[in-house]
Amino acid sequence: MTDHALRDGLAQPGKRDFLYIVTGVAAAGAVGGLVWPFIDQMNPASDTLALASVETDYSKVALGQQVVVKWRGKPVFIRHRTPQEIAAAVADDHADLRDPATDASRHKPGMAEWLIVIGVCTHLGCVPTFGEGEYKGWLCPCHGSVYDTSGRIRKGPAPKNLYLPDYAFLPAGKVKLG
Known part of the structure; x- marks a missing residue:
């Protein structure tokens, strides 16, 4: 080393050190610029966010009927349950359930006649139909999962309710999902 590079026994930074730092910063920026599109594409699409x-x-919705609303690309069942459907669901609160839940935990307080569930079977994602099966709830036609009138799994391969x-619930008879 030359005398002008040493000062108090320490090496002073030179042009080469500056070039290393600038090159490192430029490389980090280039890597960030290349990686960002891949990270950004994992965000939900704008049409999904709109829903x-x-x-x-x-x-x-008449008593004993249901409507199907599409929400986030999935069907949602809004069911106006009859007193018989509610009574059957409450009677099975203490049955041997695979995914234990009471009927009261499956709806809003004071709104037992309204059951709102995502209409996708928890086994493989099929859409169950209502009014079939041993418990007169929903039946998944693909693999035979049977749900009761509270949407609880009772038979079949589905692991969850x-x-x-x-x-x-909003004023004027509206419900807001999400």
């Missing part, structure tokens, strides 16, 4: 919440009118979406 983040959906409002629908449930006041016109029909999932409950986030929802809130």
